Amino acid sequence: MIDVYLYSGFLGSGKTSLLLHTIAQLKAAGKKPAVLMNEFGELPIDSDTVTESGDVPLKELLSGCICCTGSEKTEAQLQALLEDYDDIDVILIETTGAAHPVEALDAVYSPFFADRLQVKGIVTVADALRFVHREELSPRIHALLLEQIRHAHVIALNKSDLVTDSQLATISMELANLNPSAPIVQTVQGKLDFSFIEKTLSQEKAAQQPIISGKHLPLSSKVISFSRPVQQEEVEEWTKSLPDTVYRMKGYIPIVGVKNPMLFQYAYGMVNWMPEYVKMPERLVMIGEGIGEIEWKD
Template identity: 90%
Template sequence: MIDVYLYSGFLGSGKTSLLLNSIAQLKAAGKKPAVLMNEFGELPVDSDSVSASGDVPLKELLSGCICCTGSEKTEAQLQALLEDYEGIDVILIETTGAAHPVEALDAVYSPLFADRLQVKGIVTVADAPRWLNREELSPRIHSLMLEQIRHAHIIALNKSDLVTDSQLATISMELANLNTSAPIVQTVKGKLDFSFIEKTLSAEKSAQQPIISGKNLPLSSKVILFLNPVKKEDVESWTASLPDTVYRMKGYIPIEGVKNPMLFQYAYGMVNWMPEYVKMPERLVVIGEGIEQIEWID
């Protein structure tokens, strides 16, 4: 499986600097990294820097948020990375500064490649000077910045050279109060040892606990395979019987009397079916807490 790391953080915090440093370290270690970049505007400004860094497989998602309307495009770009390039060891995903990190993971947990990608975790870049002046932000943006910190597995406190030692100590304490489980590393120009990221995220969780929620509750992902066609009403009855700790399901389910598997989506208690016009992999990805024992009852 290919390891996937999500780089989160507010606009201008230094995510691209961290990304470029990670690419250089991975290549020096003899590994082949690939990159998916989510640009906020129409021009691939940041991804030009990645292109200039050498022969690195790169896909872009322009002028669309990876975590909402761009989810299907994100799946397509990830699929293209996997199909167009061979020998990829690591995929680094840089979100826009406007992306909620957990929602951004939704596109990565696609049933199209659930058996090929392993999400290792979220690295959030916090901008030290901006954090000091965060109260000047609008309430919505302020809230997003807090969410990016809360859901991090590692926090890179960047631009630490632009604040005083006293301010740095205060910022570190405030970030630690928001996220008690993520290590905080002070960085300058996004320089962070990738081996630290790799070792920290490998030690922090097992394959059954790929991400940790803001409440420090383990979120798991599980793939359910369908060997035979089923009835839609049976799927909906099964869905209704699941515990409230199942938050999201997405996949392609073979339905009796229907030529191709149908796209099935579940979120916040709502079920949605959509027809597919090509043959898709017959599997369902389930995301939630304590879902290891959930199985399809045929």
Template identity: 70%
Template sequence: MIDVYLLSGFLGSGKTSLLMNLISQLKEEGKKPAIFMNEFGSISIDSDTVGKEKGIPLKELLNGCICCTGSEKTEAQLQGLLEENDDIDVILIETTGAAHPVEALDAVYSPLFADRLRVKGIITLADAKRWLEREKMSPQIRSLFMEQIRHAHIILLNKTDLLSESELATVSMEISNFNNTAPIIQTVNAEIPFSYIEKTLNVVPNPNQESIVSGRNLPLSSKLITFDSPVDKEEFEEWVKSLPDTVYRMKGYVPIRGITNPYLFQYAYGMVNWLPEYVKMDPRLVIIGEGIGQLEYVE
């Protein structure tokens, strides 16, 4: 299993600085990291900076979002990264500052390689100065900024050198009240020991449930369901309808009775989508949600 860390945070918060710091530390430890970067535009400015690190496998997604409509491209790039490099220890994923962290996780956690990647969690950089000035943002942008912080498993309160002691105390308290499960680390230039990140997010996985968020009191998790035999399509959809509202996303390949190849199945926000596949894919389904450890499909 390859450990995956997702670096989240609003535009200009210091994600690339964090990425460069972590690459340096991992190399010193003798580990082989690989990088996946999501650039907001069509020019790979940040990727060019990171690409100067020799011997580091790197894939990038330009002019699109790692989540939503870009998820298929993300899967293809990650699959290429895995096929081209068989000695990777860690994958560091830097999302665009416009990405919702949960949707980014959804794109990463593909059934194509669900048995090879272990997503450890989301490290979010919160720009301390921007937090104080968040009311100046438009409602939509402010909501994204807050969501990135709310879904963090570790929060790096960055650029703390730009605040007074009283301002820093205010920001730390407000963010702690907003997300009371993630440890908050005050940083300058996004400097933090990788060993701290690793220790904080490291838990022994339950063999029946691969944890996406792998930390105490962090609700989101994923579960991989495999199929030993084809299922009845209508019965399967009835089972999907019976699931609790805390199931947010499902995607994978479901074998249908009487059909040669498993169908690509996707579920989000109560909507289901079936697409035929013309090659035989492994019959397995990834479920993402809260409190899903006991979910099973029984005909």
């Protein structure tokens, strides 16, 4: 079984710095790490720094969508890692800073990898300075930042040297209130001892702190069908009324005036539309908790 660690955290929090320190520590310990990195833009800027760190197997997902990267793409890249390299000891997954941790875990828990991968947990990097000014973020982004913290098994409170001692104490208390079960480690430039992460996310600890995923949460899914074309604005207004327990939606929605149903993706309040050039089934899959009563008002 290959251990898998998911590194989460908002844009610019220091995930890549933590990743590079982890790679160095694993290599020093004689282990073979591999990296799956979800880049937000078109160019592999962060992943270039990983390749500079030496002979580390790397797969990347470019143009990471704020809404949903697509678990099928993540599955494909994981499959490629496992097929191309047979000596991997640890897989480190760095999500784009605009991703919900549940999104990446969906793919890792694919039945294709059930006998090969063992997810150890989520390490979230919290930017101390950004956390102080979090109220300046838009409501949706603010909520995403908090979700990344709530889903963590270990919290690295990074850039702790950029705030005062008083601010640091306040932030630590607020993080503990958001996530009472995750240890909080103050870090500078993403430097965190991997042995601490490994020990904290040992099998015994993981049993007490279940991984947030479809395997361990009461997540359910439902299919929503459309009997007529709808206005794009109607859909977006509807999404604003959904509870926070709707984590993801993906499907094809018939839009008034558009020939083929459009690809619609939604994750934690954020919406993305893409045109389709062939006729697709007019239905939407919703994933979340307690979603049984949610319907599209046709």
